Amino acid sequence: MKTETLLKVNGISGGYGEEAIIRDISFSIGRGEFLGIIGPNGSGKSTLLRLLSRVLTPQKGYVELEGSDAARMRLKEFCRKVAFVPQDITINFSFTVWEIALMGRIPHLGRLELETKKDFAVTENALSLTDAFHLKEKYIDNLSAGERQRVIIAKALAQEPILLFLDEPTSHLDIGYQIQILDLLKSLNRENSLTIVMVLHDLNLASEYCTRLILLDKGVIFKEGDASEVLTYENIEAVYKTVVLVNKNPLSLRPYVTVVSGENRCKRS
């Protein structure tokens, strides 16, 4: 079954200043996909996400969103379709949860236009979806990391996007919160047909949740495909320069990566 293409990446290169961290990458993202981008530190995962979300301008190539050149769209129009969740954010001022989530409506508002009942309803719904509605009167700087991340995701959902980018959304969270956030994303992906593109460090989480994986290495795509194609010990050892064992998760039957410490490596050989 061929799904409709939502985002098409045509040979983009880019990075910071003159330097190209991402080099001539092309791929496409289908509507309703849950795509994971993995790769070692410095392989360009976050840079790729920044290029796709228009924070960085590509030096070469272009990105098409629903068939039209993303760079030519007005930024606000683009942000009505695409939202972004960062790793963590530090906020110096005492905004309440409600005020933060309501900022997700900014792309839908004109300059000096006030929020209407519809904006409040969308924001309420977004906070309920991420199970953060009861926090709405609290100050964002008084929340735990997990609660804060749920509010940030609610802000992104209040944008009513069709495509959601996430840059390591769970890396500051404990295992319980990690699963909670990823389960939430999975259900948004299934039930609200939200297309998700997520950078993840944890290979096993990527294996469990993503429908397709892109493995980056040194700014190019090393391997692309479903978890069983990408997460082989050959690929991982080649890219991460470390020895691993790849088994199957007994429940999901997806690849499960086991790390091998230096000590155990010596014992075996």
Next chain:
Amino acid sequence: MNKNFKKKILILFAVLVLAVFLGIAKGAVNIPLSQIFLEESRPILYLRLLRVLLAVIVGSGLAVSGTVLQAVLRNPLAEPYLLGTSSGAGLGAVGGIVLGLSAVYIPIAAFLGAIFSFILVYNLAKEGNKVPVQSLILGGVIISITLSGIMVFLIYISDNDALHGAMWWLWGSMQVYNAVLIYAVGAVVLAGIFALYMLSQDLNAISIGEEEAMHLGINTETAKKISFLLTSVITACIVSICGIIGFVGLVIPHIMRLVVGPDHRLLLPASCLAAASFMIICDTLSRSLIAPMEIPIGVITALIGAPVFIVLLKAKQRIR
């Protein structure tokens, strides 16, 4: 938006009206409020109205600039003078005095100095078409120190007039009785405040992060550049006629954040009104406490503002 915002703005407005009456009623010469509007006290009423108008302009201009810079630089210690305008104005004024310019041209020299120093800081911080905020803060500090150094040198090698000019600059002064100058500065400050208010939603987004703002469709670099330019022009105008009046631009924004919250659509007008009242009260005290002498306005703003801020901060901590 804040539920009671209409009530809060109304209260602030009422306070401003009371402050205006206080400013008109009190002064070096004691005239009862019932007589101030009579024919024979016209000249005094006119002078006091000018002072009140100047206080409103200075207070609101500095507080709005401070609020905007704190948001854009995401730094609670940011204040209107951070980007070098004050030392530029000081150097311009002292340089003008040393060169023997007539007193009429000193504010112009100060204004040019302020704008010159802002351009210097801005270009020092600029990388390509971006202006990183950390570089801007550092640039502001470096340029301020350099220009102040040159100013001290000029004072050192010249006579008492230059020293007098420097004192005016350091302590701030509301003794401006040139109505044209006040109207001109007032017009610029008013226009600047309106233009900055147009950016209030952008400021909300930028205060949670520059990239965050871009993901919400805000053209961050443009909003930043407009903010830096407008706050610098506002501050340059004020500092060139009144010198440095500290504390207002730093603390009123913080106090108002405690009172109305951090949403700039509400925070900017609130800071504007509160700072206007605050300046009128401070100015009235400065000219009536030990009349006929005037206490430097900077002393009053610091001595009143700090305790008010501490009380509010402590009260808020208890509520949370």
